[in-house]
């Protein structure tokens with residue numbers, strides 16, 4: 001069932017056992033799992049079926065530190081969440097991403113890749129993915145990996161019909177959970193905002209916060225402040241260890257044989273380091289995206305020339321009346337070192353229309369990451385040269401230790417950490433089952449539970465973790 | 480020119496592009512650690528970094 005507002009939902013007298021906040025990929029996936037297990041679940045969604053400026057305005061915030069996207073631009077606040085404009089790049093975190101790295105503090109997950117693997121067939125159905133091919137090592141240091149450009153499933157579009165027909169799932173639109181109330185053991189209710197006013201407390205046996213990788217921290221920080229620690233009793237890590245995938249053009253390459261690496265439909269191939277190389281160089285994970293320009297014959301030769309001798313290439317391209325770029329561009333996205341100082345805090349001065357403090361995001365890239373970028377490109381270049389596969393040129397701003405460019409991609413719109421998973425309550429917020437430490441009935445879904453980010457886009461892993469959480473909760477609720 | 484290039488093996492072209500001493504990149508370029516490259520035993524497979532390029536020493540011969 002889908003209700004357009006909270007009042008219509010109240011009138012229907014639907015009794016939910018589980019209350020999910022947010023209808024993005026995480027919330028929708030957990031709801032479908034619980035619904036399929038016969039558990040009555042309500043999904044409270046702050047936005048409506050369509051984009052609106054009024055709803056987006058609740059997402060405004062500020063950033064302190066490095067340049068970042070406006071916080072109301074980097075996510076969407078309506079049914080389906082940011083899946084309404086995600087690009088659809090898919091890959092699951094690697095086995096090595098779950099492992100602690102002695103050279104990078106606060107890495108390592110309390111679960112392994114094997115814990116989410118059983119859910120991958122479901123994830124492939126949900127995201128409409130073909131199977132992944134195994135990674136291909138091109139040297140001891142570099143793997144040729146696969147990211148799949150999926151059809152970018154819009155969760156609201158794909159599942160609206162199924163949700164509307166469901167007897168076990170009620171999706172309630174235009175219903176903003178402004179705060180959870182709790183007594184340090186249990187969440188006792190969710191305070192709601194509907195039709196521009198307070199709509200009272202909603203209660204259920206279990207609550208799952210799936211409001212996105214920035215908003216999960218905001219909601220829990222505010223709830224905890226209001227309840228004097230009654231919602232997240234162990235809050236030392238709450239909002240902290242926030243991560244993105246910084247992404248920049250890192251240079252270009254000339255390949256000896258452009259058929260060597262099969263590119264995807266958008267002429268891209270991806271490369272990552274081996275764990276041994278990361279350990280040897282003491283760097284984080286990274287992904288190099290090689291984008292080939294679809295030139296052939298003499299045009300390709302001139303494009304190659306553009307990498308080494310731009311003036312000469314310009315002259316040659318002029319003779320051909322062509323505007324050619326260097327034949328292969330290299331973009332690098334990397335894993336950030338998890339730092340407690342990269343954090344979401346509540347603004348002391350700015351609140352949204354419902355009175356909830358807006359986000360102040362503190363975000364700065366570290367020295368370890370700069371080294372990862374430079375050493376990563378060097379590693380890739382060394383492999384190509386040693387294997388005679390091509391040559392790499394690292395961009396000047398990297399070799400000269402210049403500032404990060406501000407006119408580039410900057411990052412992936414991947415909001416990770418803030419309610420990270422772990423066993424140490426001073427360094428994490430949820431346990432291996434995504435349950436908030438010390439609370440009996442509060443869970444978190446989405447990439448805010450990530451301990452580390454790996455190098456790949458998060459939504460495939462988010463969906464797998466949501467399937468796992470749905471299955472776990474089905475058993476807990478049924479017990 | 481174009482038919483000549485087409486006939487050449489791609490790998491050779493790339494090598495030529497990289498090594499072409501007239502190219503602005505490599506013109507007036509101090510050989511990386513000039514003393515070692517002068518050594519008769521300098522390893523042609525050694526990886527050297529020149530103006531951001533990750534090259535094999537033999538690329539500069």
Ligand SMILES: Cc1cc2nc3c(=O)[nH]c(=O)nc-3n(C[C@H](O)[C@H](O)[C@H](O)COP(=O)(O)OP(=O)(O)OC[C@H]3O[C@@H](n4cnc5c(N)ncnc54)[C@H](O)[C@@H]3O)c2cc1C
Nearest residue numbers: 022024025026046077081082087088089177212446457459
């Ligand atoms: C431009 C762009 C491109 C991207 N491309 C990729 C990609 O190629 N691959 C990839 O893996 N990822 C990509 N992402 C990231 C991807 O969109 C997110 O990882 C994913 O949407 C997160 O899912 P989620 O359910 O955790 O959160 P969201 O999608 O953010 O959903 C959260 C939902 O909660 C609702 N909500 C928020 N606050 C409240 C509240 N207090 N009460 C009730 N409801 C609330 C919101 O309205 C929203 O519907 C991209 C993101 C952007 C912005």
